[in-house]
Amino acid sequence: MIALLAGIAHAGIVGDGAAAFEQGQLDDAISAWEQARADGGQPSGIVEYDLGIAYYRKGDLPRAASRFRAAARLRPRDPNVHHNLALVRSGLHGVPEPVGDPGWMQVVTPGELGLLGVILAGFGSLLVTVGPWVVSGGRQAGMVVLATGIVCGVVGARGAQDHALHPVGVVVDEEIVLRDAASIDAGERLRLPVGTEVRVERAWDGFLLIEDGRDRRGWVSSNAIDLAWTSTRVPSG
Amino acid sequence: MVIWLWLVAVAAAVQIQLRAEPAELRPGQAGTVRLLVVASTRGGPQADTRRPPPLPTGSGLVSQYVGQARQFQNVNGRITQILEIDYRINAVEPGTWSVGPVELTLDDGSRVRADAVQVKVAQGQATAEADEFSVEAGFDRESPYEGEVVVFHTKFQSRIPGAQVRWRLPEFDGLRPPNHGSPDDQVYTIGDPRGVITVQQVFVPLVAVATGSRDQSAAIGEVALPMGGADLFGFRKSRVEQVASKRLKLDIRPLPPPPPDFSGLVGDFEIRSTVQLKKAAVGQSVPWTLLVVGNGSLDGFGLPPYEAPGASIYENDADVSARIEGERYRATAAFNRVIVPTTVGELALPGLHLVTFSPSRGEYVTHDIEMPKITVVPGREGDGAVEVYGASGTSDAAEPVAIDVRPVYTWGRATAPSLRGLIGPAVGLAAAPGLLFLAGMGLRELASRRRLRSEATRGPPRAVDALRGLPSDPAERLVALDTALRRLEVEGAGREGLHEAMQSLRARLGRVRFGEGMPDPTLEDDIRKLVAEVKP
Numbered sequence: 001m002i003a004l005l006a007g008i009a010h011a012g013i014v015g016d017g018a019a020a021f022e023q024g025q026l027d028d029a030i031s032a033w034e035q036a037r038a039d040g041g042q043p044s045g046i047v048e049y050d051l052g053i054a055y056y057r058k059g060d061l062p063r064a065a066s067r068f069r070a071a072a073r074l075r076p077r078d079p080n081v082h083h084n085l086a087l088v089r090s091g092l093h094g095v096p097e098p099v100g101d102p103g104w105m106q107v108v109t110p111g112e113l114g115l116l117g118v119i120l121a122g123f124g125s126l127l128v129t130v131g132p133w134v135v136s137g138g139r140q141a142g143m144v145v146l147a148t149g150i151v152c153g154v155v156g157a158r159g160a161q162d163h164a165l166h167p168v169g170v171v172v173d174e175e176i177v178l179r180d181a182a183s184i185d186a187g188e189r190l191r192l193p194v195g196t197e198v199r200v201e202r203a204w205d206g207f208l209l210i211e212d213g214r215d216r217r218g219w220v221s222s223n224a225i226d227l228a229w230t231s232t233r234v235p236s237g
Numbered sequence: 238m239v240i241w242l243w244l245v246a247v248a249a250a251v252q253i254q255l256r257a258e259p260a261e262l263r264p265g266q267a268g269t270v271r272l273l274v275v276a277s278t279r280g281g282p283q284a285d286t287r288r289p290p291p292l293p294t295g296s297g298l299v300s301q302y303v304g305q306a307r308q309f310q311n312v313n314g315r316i317t318q319i320l321e322i323d324y325r326i327n328a329v330e331p332g333t334w335s336v337g338p339v340e341l342t343l344d345d346g347s348r349v350r351a352d353a354v355q356v357k358v359a360q361g362q363a364t365a366e367a368d369e370f371s372v373e374a375g376f377d378r379e380s381p382y383e384g385e386v387v388v389f390h391t392k393f394q395s396r397i398p399g400a401q402v403r404w405r406l407p408e409f410d411g412l413r414p415p416n417h418g419s420p421d422d423q424v425y426t427i428g429d430p431r432g433v434i435t436v437q438q439v440f441v442p443l444v445a446v447a448t449g450s451r452d453q454s455a456a457i458g459e460v461a462l463p464m465g466g467a468d469l470f471g472f473r474k475s476r477v478e479q480v481a482s483k484r485l486k487l488d489i490r491p492l493p494p495p496p497p498d499f500s501g502l503v504g505d506f507e508i509r510s511t512v513q514l515k516k517a518a519v520g521q522s523v524p525w526t527l528l529v530v531g532n533g534s535l536d537g538f539g540l541p542p543y544e545a546p547g548a549s550i551y552e553n554d555a556d557v558s559a560r561i562e563g564e565r566y567r568a569t570a571a572f573n574r575v576i577v578p579t580t581v582g583e584l585a586l587p588g589l590h591l592v593t594f595s596p597s598r599g600e601y602v603t604h605d606i607e608m609p610k611i612t613v614v615p616g617r618e619g620d621g622a623v624e625v626y627g628a629s630g631t632s633d634a635a636e637p638v639a640i641d642v643r644p645v646y647t648w649g650r651a652t653a654p655s656l657r658g659l660i661g662p663a664v665g666l667a668a669a670p671g672l673l674f675l676a677g678m679g680l681r682e683l684a685s686r687r688r689l690r691s692e693a694t695r696g697p698p699r700a701v702d703a704l705r706g707l708p709s710d711p712a713e714r715l716v717a718l719d720t721a722l723r724r725l726e727v728e729g730a731g732r733e734g735l736h737e738a739m740q741s742l743r744a745r746l747g748r749v750r751f752g753e754g755m756p757d758p759t760l761e762d763d764i765r766k767l768v769a770e771v772k773p
Contacts, residue, residue, distance in 0.1 A: 127671075
């Protein structure tokens with residue numbers, strides 16, 4: 001409830017940023033939209049989407065891709081997000097195939113699936129307990145619904161956990177070097193061009209262990225990657 | 238009756254058609270006029286049929302709405318909805334009268350129209366021969382040309398309810414069925430003041446493939462006429478009569494010497510060409526459809542090669558279909574081609590010429606199909622690869638459009654609370670009552686099974702059990718002692734000396750229970766001792 005009220009309170013941010021954007025003041029628009037991140041808030045899919053457009057207009061395609069990835073995570077069924085993400089990717093030449101999400105995350109968010117699981121589990125519980133008195137075969141149906149709800153809930157919770165622990169990041173500013181260990185003196189493993197979308201596996205002392213979607217891993221300085229979503233707790237160590 | 242759609246290629250649009258059954262009536266008789274509304278079930282406009290459209294008729298006919306029925310057919314993989322709106326028409330005055338046309342308003346505001354059909358009202362009353370039944374069989378023409386389609390038809394009509402006919406058709410000499418267009422069965426009724434007339438008609442299309450006089454012998458019909466009332470099971474006896482048509486003869490005429498570019502089509506054909514775009518970009522696909530419609534067979538027919546300077550022509554698919562329409566054969570072929578302009582400028586497509594033989598005119602006919610000019614603008618012609626654009630059906634070529642990002646959202650929530658930490662507990666909370674209930678049920682089931690298993694393995698009650706926890710009430714205590722002795726008798730059966738000891742104890746117990754009620758202080762101990770001695 002608190003989060004909902006906070007979201008409503010911040011709703012003006014979208015309009016403020018849009019007004020600045022319409023006047024061509026891209027930096028002001030970005031600042032306004034970035035306000036949603038103040039006090040540890042997680043920007044909504046709308047703000048991430050708008051930020052992606054602002055970065056695109058500024059010509060910063062990697063950051064635009066990062067914002068659109070975040071928007072796609074929160075609004076998987078929004079065609080505008082996928083259109084813009086595809087457009088940004090088409091402007092990034094020579095980058096490897098982006099890391100993907102599980103197929104179901106392109107249809108529902110983990111939160112939506114978890115919510116569905118809660119509803120199904122509750123309904124299934126109701127059917128199991130009072131179903132036989134209401135409808136013939138109610139208990140059996142209830143067990144099926146309950147099991148479905150639990151599976152949905154577990155998958156949703158697991159997906160949300162996976163999102164939090166392993167966010168997607170995009171290489172920004174300049175080419176990065178993947179190293180053997182979390183040190184600038186460690187051996188060089190691989191170089192990834194600007195715009196490469198990678199998955200973060202864990203963090204250590206200002207470094208991130210990333211995976212490029214083809215099972216190639218390496219350590220990289222955390223400021224070389226723009227994480228698509230930041231209210232995450234990347235496991236350290 | 239097989240309702241084959243009159244244009245399978247246009248299933249996406251709404252098509253309507255009027256059919257009169259029969260096409261000839263006599264004064265006082267009534268027939269049926271059917272309005273067929275064919276529409277695609279997938280999108281597209283639909284006809285509003287809540288109020289059936291009025292059916293205008295000539296002054297010699299009176300029409301009345303009867304009812305409507307809906308059915309669905311799969312036509313070339315597309316589900317098509319067919320609505321049949323039936324009208325009853327009563328013949329009033331002799332003459333040839335038109336029925337229709339009918340206009341329907343679709344839900345998108347557009348209108349479709351069904352052309353009028355003719356119904357003839359013949360002079361006089363129905364002939365007396367029709368009182369029981371009558372049959373007819375024959376070809377629609379006697380002197381067809383080689384390659385022409387003739388239609389063999391049979392007709393049976395009777396006033397006797399339930400009367401039926403089964404035809405044995407002759408071996409058609411010099412004729413073969415066309416690849417497209419199957420025989421059509423039609424059954425309808427004619428309302429008549431002297432009783433309803435049921436009419437069964439069969440139309441069989443055949444292609445003349447030989448020349449000369451061809452004797453087809455006769456068609457034999459077996460007519461089953463119900464007689465008497467129904468038996469116990471509802472069946473009626475019927476008498477069978479055999480009837481034969483007159484001898485069927487055909488004189489198949491050879492074709493005159495053909496011109497060198499003769500297409501092989503024999504029949505009266507109409508050819509229509511449709512090019513969907515008047516303006517296109519270089520490399521853009523321009524759909525071109527050539528529709529050939531006529532009363533001849535289209536078996537094996539293909540369009541002649543076609544080339545156009547400044548464009549590449551690609552063959553696409555072709556839809557060929559045929560059916561019996563009314564009493565006539567009608568074939569339709571839609572040839573789809575794609576024109577891809579290769580040079581900028583005015584693309585002048587050369588005309589197309591097709592030579593067919595017209596049986597009605599008795600001569601070869603050249604169809605000249607004019608082709609439109611296409612304005613070709615510069616497009617995105619790549620390095621040899623042909624790019625295919627979607628055929629939108631618009632008349633203008635698509636201008637190159639820069640792809641841009643979609644606009645920003647101007648309102649909405651700015652933050653998105655995460656449900657990550659809540660999903661698991663919430664699911665657990667929601668599932669807990671059900672899971673606990675199921676767990677309780679499982680435990681109860683487990684306990685029940687355990688009890689059953691222990692009862693199944695437990696032996697018969699023993700004497701020592703009866704002595705365990707004797708009741709305090711003296712009378713009940715004595716009953717328990719008696720029970721112990723009875724069980725002991727079973728447990729110690731065959732033991733030496735037991736019988737005598739038990740007899741003694743029973744006598745003592747009997748004295749205490751049923752005698753003078755004198756106490757026997759050692760009786761209980763003696764019984765216990767004996768029970769202890771006898772071990773199972």
